[in-house]
Amino acid sequence: MNTPTAEAPKRKTRSLTFGLVDQLSTEIQNGTLNSGQKLPTEAAIMARFGVSRTVVREAISKLQAASLVETRHGIGTFVLAQTDTPSFRINPNQLGTLHDVIALLELRISIETEAAALAAVRRNEGNLRVMQDAMAAFLSAIEEGRDAIAADFQFHHEIARATQNNHFADMMNSLGSQAIPRARLETTSPEEPQRLGYLRRVHQEHENILNAITAQDAESARAAMRTHLSNSRDRHKKGISSHP
Template identity: 35%
Template sequence: MSLDFGQIRRSEHLPARIAAQMAREITDGHILPGSKLPTEHFLASSFGVSRSVVREAIAQLRNEGLVETRQGVGAFATEMKARQTIRIEQDDLHDRASFRDLFHLRMPLEIEAAGLAARHHADSDLVKLDQCLATMMGAEKWTDQGIVADLLFHRIIAAATGNEYFALFVGFIAERISLAINAARAVAALEEIVEVTIAEHVAIRDAIASRDPQRAREAMKKHLLGAAARLDLVLES
């Protein structure tokens, strides 16, 4: 398979597009620091998307340091002094070299995250991973919800390390990789690529559950190399 990187632009993930638009509103000062964002219902209606898509967009903004969420209250634009933003514009990733560089960064982070998650995860983390897999395997696996579950799977592993910096950086990168998932689905036989991806995620989950760090690292490495290959990217490893 040879991927035309123009396909990434055409297949850009809805939450990423919405997050980019909201980020511009925040950084341009149209949404003031400390102010509350509109409700999920209002945003979903305004953008013409589901509330789950809005939640993914807000999660991305949270990973970028532009938004903080308060349980039971809502989402707020962070104060300027509290912002520790890492931002890669979506347009930068339409270049093959830049996209490959992001995958190179992803490799050591997510491989080590899998190893640490194997050591430190709680039973509740496995429950969350299983919930993601259930969505990825269910009727929604062909839809955007399957992609949302895929991204959440990786964020849960990062959180299971017990190291908040893994959660921050892996979460940020995972949102950018949503472009890759959409692009790969667009150019390959959907049934084949979804089933292969599910099998790779099951192997990662089982390795983490076994509390075998090396097995978990190897399973994650196999998945990441496979994901890169599906985008016709050759990684040094």
């Protein structure tokens, strides 16, 4: 069995990987990295983001899996063309208030509860591994007082991918990390005791979802996801009621 000391570097690498995936995905989606453009070299990405070669390679692998980039051996990695068909998109300026965030959570509840149920039926071992990696990265981030938003979003995105229905994954991909309410409204430090307690509850809710998906229990997965997102919605509703 691995000791906590041996596991810590692995958890940190996973968290850094998800953070880099999120940043590069955002640059692809907002056009900073254009379709057909060659990504900077591994060394350049390492220098810019302050990460290791392992993190860069794992991040590129995940971007490939999400059909955002492709690697041409001996040439480099290129941004894939995104569809020209008008697609659903929520802009950051549409998520500036508590009411906006609650509206998005209502949408996510309707979509992600069914995604969790489908994932429970259709997931494979690879899907389970990346969900477990995302959960480990989330826990590592909150225990070390780092931003856990990228790992949080990655967990939900991987559930969408586990449906084996690209429309669910595309929907989550179009939202990006802004789908996580903390990315838009919350500024308190993760080290604060109340904040840490909340994030640990989120981790437990994630664990409940993953356990149901692992057991291929569609109804329990649906219920666990609904509970998780409804708790977030209700928490933000309390924020409205406390600010007349």
